[in-house]
């Protein structure tokens with residue numbers, strides 16, 4: 501790891517005005533000395549097919565390379581039926597394969613999520629932790645960030661609520677600290 505911490509951020513939504521894309525956009529817009537946040541758009545990742553995993557589609561290769569070259573990951577997780585949206589699980593499945601070539605291995609990761617509902621994607625984020633455990637990621641435990649009533653805090657794909665912006669900044673700062681801690685314990 502260099503002195504500069506590179507964070508790869510992605511959201512599990514393809515929706516143009518996605519609340520979760522808005523969260524990562526706000527994170528990427530923060531100015532932090534020695535921290536770079538790059539956004540990867542998972543749009544265009546095809547449905548997983550094990551026949552193709554040894555010579556994966558170009559978009560999948562790009563996703564895996566972006567994950568590998570990042571020091572940490574920041575994932576905005578929408579909640580669909582109390583779990584991850586299929587598009588996100590599909591992207592994760594691709595990047596975890598083929599067996600022995602899991603690009604998530606040993607990566608510090610922070611999650612947050614937004615919904616118009618009242619649970620704030622907590623169930624989906626906890627479900628993600630099971631996947632993260634299997635893939636040997638290192639999830640940041642605190643702060644947790646479950647954005648409820650997102651329609652009141654995010655407008656046209658942009659976070660407008662000051663408290664939410666503050667919590668995003670705290671999340672990024674905590675992820676940077678966590679990443680340094682993980683890497684110093686090698």
Ligand SMILES: Cc1cc2nc3c(=O)[nH]c(=O)nc-3n(C[C@H](O)[C@H](O)[C@H](O)COP(=O)(O)O)c2cc1C
Nearest residue numbers: 513515518519520521578579580581582615616617
């Ligand atoms: C198939 C489907 C299932 C959903 N299930 C949940 C759910 O379990 N919990 C929840 O809080 N919101 C649920 N929602 C509402 C989503 O949180 C909402 O569509 C949100 O805008 C998705 O995130 P995005 O704006 O980033 O695309 C669901 C939406 C869809 C389309």
